[in-house]
Amino acid sequence: MTNKNKVISIIVICYTLIFINYVFVFKGEYNSETIFKIVFLVCAASITILSIYLLFIKKENNQIPKPSLNKEAPVVIPDKKKVFNSVKKIKSTGIKKVFGRPTSIYQSNKSKIDERKKRQEQAKIIYEEKELQRLIALEEITKKRAQQSKIKRVVKPIRSIKDNGVEPATKKTIACVEKKAVPKKTPALKKTIVKTKIKKRVNFSTLNIKTSTTKYPIIRKPNQNSIIRTFRFERNNRKGFKEEEFYGAIKRHFSKNFEVIDNAMLAIGTGTNPYEPDIAMVSKSDKNIYIDIEIDEPYAGVTRKLTHCYPEDVNRDNYFVDRGWFVIRFSEYQIHHQIKECLFQIAKVVSVIDANYKVGRLSAYKSLIKEPNWDTSKARFWESINYRESYLNHIFKPYKEPENIIDTALTAEEKAEERLVKPQAYIPIANKTKPKATVEKKIEVKPIRRPFVAPVKKVLDSNNSSVAKLIEMAVNKNYVIEMTYTNRSEETSTRKISQLKYTKEFMNKGYAYKDHFAGFCHNRLEDRSFKISRIEYMKILN
Template identity: 30%
Template structure:
């Protein structure tokens, strides 16, 4: 019985050999006859040895068989992998992209094509369609010191393969599957009105504003101080933010490249920062041809497009970055803290010197500075050089249509309109009276903001929002006069306030030396006193009193009444007073 089982088993094993081409037919017959003979004659230990040999042979055959199967499957995957990948991508929803025209301007082609057709035609794209000419590079190059770099060749990027373009598009499109929204209340205590002082902050247009995600790619246009400041940004914010200097944001008609981007999506807070370094004119040596930049109103439309897509824009003057980069980082930290109280100011910035404000320049002033080499002087360089190199240009322009459907853009403002308004400032007081606006000025070394109502000879009369009363001013003593559309930059009513909200705001107001106008309630109070005539104790009671007060020189009163109190100069009482957060029912930051 055992011999029969052995014989059947060996026949099966031998058949496996033949099916897999490992033994020839003659070897099979010889192997069967010899084994049967051994099986009949062997006894005792010989049978045990025979079984061991059979088991080893059987295991060896199984291993060979498995290796063959694995090899066949591997060859099949290698042969069909690329085709299978392409077929999978083609099943994705077509993505519309825009092909840039042969220039580095912000305007995009209005005609868009499907990603699938773009992939098919990608090999046919002429290099000139995405690589600007050398002349165009000249005006969009990285600024650098002429003493460091004098000349470099233009290294044009190679055209992307269709497969690479497809994979990038597929990866980027995955971000756009579900729109994201800001998770904070964009209260901007840094709001200013024209004329602006650097640094200034533009917040998202509303709570729950949809976010436009950036995409990878940059044309290489870098300012002189960008790389230096990037190191400071990484030093202080790398633990809490993703930091990039090679991203762009695509709007309906424009493509913008933030100087530096900071992104935090933790816990749905979704803080997206666009950090800009503004220079008064281009960093090229040809004085006759270099243009003024970032003058008043020049960036208003760009700022609006970012704020309507969930971004916070923070703009510094280049001279501030050059002279006090740590202070600029502290300002960024203050902005983050104002909307995200859980954020901890980096230890290295706690005692950092604050940056001094810089008045935004006019176009005329920028031209004068250019003629005087003003930038070169404060940067400490003889002249600018340039590196005409395009970096990171292998990218597809992918529009996130779902986000753009939710975006409500402001009406574009023509620069000529803004300039025409600003040139009417020859008689600011008269304009303010006729248009029901406000004026801010220095008066006997004190800042004030007034709504003028009368203008007679050498004096004006109007309501002063610092003293909160009608006042008269001698025009000869008024300095640095500016027109304002309103007297405050931020107003919070009682329903928006609370002890914690006021405390968070004071942490930003105090270091930035803001003037606060508030409605303050002095509560009703009962007390016992002695009647001087009868020497009897009598109970007295005062009524609750609500008044409007403007305060400045504000400090936390942690060593006195406690952390929910401030000590400040009261312009109503003209003396230092203590105020409790819980009694503030209206809070305005004056636009001074």
């Protein structure tokens, strides 16, 4: 019975009771006119009794009716698939979607399940780490056991007791003495060397490659079947100013066919500095192409030391060429102004060796301006006028050299390669006059002489040196100068001055001794004083 029916029945009961109380108790009347009221009263009484019965006596029975005793009720077995699908649906969608109402119990159970899964995963990770540590420790123990030599059992028969007057033993008694060999000492230094089981050689012809030794780019080539020396991945020297830029350009254009390396080193032996290519190129194909790329500067930017003066690098280049390496040298000026033309020169050498290699877009950059190599006098002059700083537009700042200690001792593999090296600078010739002699003469090939270059006449002007230095030189050596000078009234004129000397005329006004100089002006034909800071341009005439 619903709540609405219950309320209606209670209202009817109350109304009936009030009516009975009013008619029979208070008035006490019973007339024929009240028949309709009596009928209504009977109906109301019956409804009241029915409502009391429904409210208090009858109970709702929602249970499934029991089967009759005469017939046996069939046993209903639930379908497993339906049960499984319903449970799966509850797990996937939640009780809220299945039954239409939220349940906090399911949510709490889900959080507990998630926490349990997390704990299980953490425990699994910890177990795997412990297992890995155990396996590593086990591997170390097996290595230690392998290093130790096997236990040797030396069989020694015990002396018989015959010497003491007693009969010897019927069975030979044997004592086993265990001896453990001392484990071998492991080497202290491990050298990072490119190991090759088979010795590599120059497996191509180099006859068609043009070489040059007096002008940049300098190209040197090895002979066919020359042994190729292995290199190490180490570097001791500091990189040059343009090396990083050129290394990136080579890597962009040649990385498909070559390994481009900026930390290669060829060891020479103990007590000597190794040879380190600025940039090394090693072919990835079957052809064993090894190229040493060098960038030469006339002097060091910070220490001002003269470098790469001819023939300073000849012996170094011979070392690489004798050991199967190409040497290609560019000047820093060429790299700075014509970097793509320099890349074309490398591609040109590779294309002559390997017919499958295509130059591609670099073929449009063939016009590389050749530059003659320099000697010490030319390099010293360039250093005095800051030649590198002018074309690089860069000022070199001092730096601290890193202290990197490299083991330059030759390994067994490198020594074996050195035994197979045949220097190109010596040609063996058999001695026909003395057939008994087995020693072969070695004739040294003289280097090619450089062509005569007329000395460059030095121009001493303010473009190559400071005005103050030129004035001091003219004062000390009595030179005649020509200068472009601006006076106090801002009039500019070209003047010729001789008999220069410093003057103390303006020291009372706060100027230094060498801020002004005096001399005979050939324009005014009289002695005049000049302020050095007003000179725009000057040069020494004699």
